[in-house]
Amino acid sequence: MTSGIHHLTLITRDVQANVDFYAGFLGLRLVKQTGGYEDAEQLHLFYGDRLGTPGSLITFLVWQDGSQGRVGHGQVSEIALAVPPASIGFWLTRALTRQVPAEGPRQEFGEPVLRLRDPDGVVVKLVGTEMPAAAPWASPGIEPGDAVLRLRGATILTETPEETAHFVGRFGYEPAAKADGVQRLISESGDVIDIREAGGFWPGAPGTGVADHVAFRAPDVEAVAAAEASMARLNSSITNRHDRKYFTSLYVREPGGTLIELATDGPGFTIDETEQALGTTLMVPPSDAERAEAIRVMLPQFARPGEPRPTYRDLPFVHRFHVPAEDDGSTIVLLHGTGGNEADLMPLAHRVAPQATLLGLRGRSTEEGTARWFRRFGEGRFDQGDIHAEAAAFAAFVEEASRAYGLDPARTTWLGYSNGANFLAAAMRLHPGLISRAVLLRAVDVLEEQPPADLSDSAALIVAGEADPYAPGAEALAEALRKAGGKVELAQIDAGHALSDADVVTIRTWLAAR
Numbered sequence: 001m002t003s004g005i006h007h008l009t010l011i012t013r014d015v016q017a018n019v020d021f022y023a024g025f026l027g028l029r030l031v032k033q034t035g036g037y038e039d040a041e042q043l044h045l046f047y048g049d050r051l052g053t054p055g056s057l058i059t060f061l062v063w064q065d066g067s068q069g070r071v072g073h074g075q076v077s078e079i080a081l082a083v084p085p086a087s088i089g090f091w092l093t094r095a096l097t098r099q100v101p102a103e104g105p106r107q108e109f110g111e112p113v114l115r116l117r118d119p120d121g122v123v124v125k126l127v128g129t130e131m132p133a134a135a136p137w138a139s140p141g142i143e144p145g146d147a148v149l150r151l152r153g154a155t156i157l158t159e160t161p162e163e164t165a166h167f168v169g170r171f172g173y174e175p176a177a178k179a180d181g182v183q184r185l186i187s188e189s190g191d192v193i194d195i196r197e198a199g200g201f202w203p204g205a206p207g208t209g210v211a212d213h214v215a216f217r218a219p220d221v222e223a224v225a226a227a228e229a230s231m232a233r234l235n236s237s238i239t240n241r242h243d244r245k246y247f248t249s250l251y252v253r254e255p256g257g258t259l260i261e262l263a264t265d266g267p268g269f270t271i272d273e274t275e276q277a278l279g280t281t282l283m284v285p286p287s288d289a290e291r292a293e294a295i296r297v298m299l300p301q302f303a304r305p306g307e308p309r310p311t312y313r314d315l316p317f318v319h320r321f322h323v324p325a326e327d328d329g330s331t332i333v334l335l336h337g338t339g340g341n342e343a344d345l346m347p348l349a350h351r352v353a354p355q356a357t358l359l360g361l362r363g364r365s366t367e368e369g370t371a372r373w374f375r376r377f378g379e380g381r382f383d384q385g386d387i388h389a390e391a392a393a394f395a396a397f398v399e400e401a402s403r404a405y406g407l408d409p410a411r412t413t414w415l416g417y418s419n420g421a422n423f424l425a426a427a428m429r430l431h432p433g434l435i436s437r438a439v440l441l442r443a444v445d446v447l448e449e450q451p452p453a454d455l456s457d458s459a460a461l462i463v464a465g466e467a468d469p470y471a472p473g474a475e476a477l478a479e480a481l482r483k484a485g486g487k488v489e490l491a492q493i494d495a496g497h498a499l500s501d502a503d504v505v506t507i508r509t510w511l512a513a514r
Contacts, residue, residue: 003172004187005151006215006247006263007046007057008079010122011069013208015043015062015302016309017119022047022058024305025098026081026124026148027139030279032269035295036061037244040288041343043299049150050135052269052278054217054247055189056150061212064300065318065342065362069207073157073198074257076211078115078123080152080192085128087146088112109177109184120209127152131190140306153192154214155182157204158256161197167254168193170227171216171262189217203257215249215261224250227262245286246271294347297322297358313404316393318362322346328355330411335361335420337442339370345417351504353511359401363420364390373423374446382446391427395434413511415439417499422446425477428460429453429484437514439463439507442497444473445480455486461510462488463503465495 012018023030031052036042043062046052058079071077083091088105091114095102101117105128112128126148133149158164165175165183173185173193183195193214204210218224228239228250237253246269250262269278282299284292300320303309310321320342332353334345342360349358363373365386374390375383401407414435416424421443428435432453438460460481464474471492478490489510493502 002217002219002265004055004189004191004217005153005193006054006217006261006265007048007059008076008151008154008214009059009061009212009261010076010079010120011063011066011206011208011210011212012060012120013063013066013068014119015045015064015300016312018045018060018062019302020305021100021118022060023139025094025100027137027142028058028148029137029139030304031057032246032273032279032283033281034283035285035288035299037242037285037287040285040291040295041298046269046279048137049133050137051275053134053150054263054265055191056134058151062300063208064320066208069210070202070205071157071210072202072204073159075157075204076154076214076258077157077196078125078155078194079211080113080125080127080154082129082131082149082152082191083126083147084145084149085112085130088114088126088128090143090146091116091126109179122209122211125152151191153194154211155194155196156214156254156256156258157196157198157201158254158258159197159199159201160256161195163255164258165195167260168195171260213251213259213261215263218248218250218262218264220264220266221248224248224262224264291347294350297346297350298343300343313400315400315404316397317364318342319401320360322350322358322360324350324355324357326355327357328353329408330356331359331407331413332356333359333361333407333412333414335373335414335416335424336363336371337418337420338367338372340417340420341371345415345420348499348504349415352507359405359407361397363423364393372419374419382448384448387423387426387446388430390423391430394423394427395431398434409436413437413439415441415507416443417441418443418497425460425481428455428458428481428486432484433457439510440477441499441503442468442470442474443477444470445477447480450480450483453484455481455484458485459487459514460489461507462490463506464490464492465497465500466492467494467496470497 028047031048032046034044036044046059048056103115105112105114114126116124176184176186185193239252241250247263332349336344342362346358363371365372374386421440440462464471478488481488491506
């Protein structure tokens with residue numbers, strides 16, 4: 001029977017906490033991990049039953065350390081999973097012992113419902129109802145009689161409940177019941193969409209902790225094409241069809257604003273992994289095959305339940321590790337350029353030193369919504385107070401991170417690009433002894449007054465692009481660092497301000513000589 005929900009997609013800000021909750025606490029199987037098809041540099045996780053059967057799937061776009069969204073009308077407010085009715089007590093006890101926020105149980109539409117909140121604050125309802133599991137999955141610590149069976153449904157908030165209900169009805173849903181301002185629709189497969197009237201409620205805002213869309217099932221591509229043609233004739237909102245490799249998708253917004261997807265049942269998740277190996281390999285979309293290795297380095301890492309994992313500390317700067325399969329004990333700490341993030345420089349650093357642990361940091365200042373390491377007043381004018389304040393916070397980060405993560409100063413290199421390199425060069429002089437080895441790519445001096453500093457224990461490589469309009473500033477910076485006692489090498493390469501292959505060779509050669 002092809003009807004009902006194919007999957008639900010939400011957004012998380014912490015991949016490890018997400019895996020711990022959905023695979024660890026709820027016992028779902030992680031059936032696929034991919035780079036996103038809209039943005040390959042965004043991790044996408046799929047949870048479900050043993051085979052990732054349509055109707056069992058919850059998926060997450062990972063916006064690591066991203067901004068919180070807001071649940072409002074035009075969005076899904078709650079998701080629901082079916083569990084055996086007799087298991088509600090087990091799940092309540094499990095939630096209490098594992099300190100998962102829980103409410104209930106209470107009766108809704110004649111069924112016992114236990115409300116949980118996942119680490120992002122998403123409401124996950126466990127509904128006691130007899131729904132058969134298509135491909136049961138056995139998870140440690142959860143008996144088969146207590147395990148999650150499949151998706152039960154989702155709740156949509158809308159200011160136009162009748163129009164939303166009519167639109168959802170196009171996907172095989174029929175009115176079933178109404179209570180407490182909620183219209184329940186049910187599919188032939190038994191899952192439900194609850195339409196909650198939200199007139200006067202605030203609109204939803206995208207971000208972490210909210211749902212992205214609801215996907216309904218289609219038997220094949222022909223059915224998706226027919227639905228696309230039908231909605232075009234009805235003058236519905238703009239539709240977009242995409243090949244997602246594991247299924248073909250059509251996206252459209254219902255009248256209340258919620259994003260709806262129609263997804264085919266096939267070809268399914270076993271087309272590139274065996275059943276036993278499902279979800280163990282990070283898959284990169286075919287369109288990004290040429291940069292697959294760079295993408296794998298940039299995407300956030302996580303550990304499955306029971307596996308060792310890094311413990312991140314609450315430090316002044318957002319940061320992320322990439323630990324290679326073979327770690328040689330060295331570390332490269334990365335400071336991005338304007339508009340970048342903590343992962344931007346990881347592909348370059350991985351090419352320089354494939355066996356080094358990478359630690360990417362995110363600048364805290366912003367300019368027109370883009371991340372920076374300090375503010376500027378205009379072209380060539382920098383906020384000196386902000387530089388000093390952020391350098392002090394950075395010094396605290398270095399001290400705490402070195403202690404918390406066991407960074408060995410003798411085996412740690414600090415690498416910055418553009419704005420990140422400018423900041424790193426300033427921090428070295430404002431806090432002498434902080435950095436012993438630095439690589440500064442396309443850097444200039446942003447300090448208006450040179451502080452007294454002894455950099456006799458520091459070495460720096462400055463790499464300037466010959467065609468970079470800022471290249472003359474590299475020579476001035478090199479001279480300032482040398483006057484402070486630093487051992488400085490200035491390399492001129494055939495490049496502009498953008499990074500190039502020549503940077504990789506130059507950095508690798510310099511590090512090998514240290």
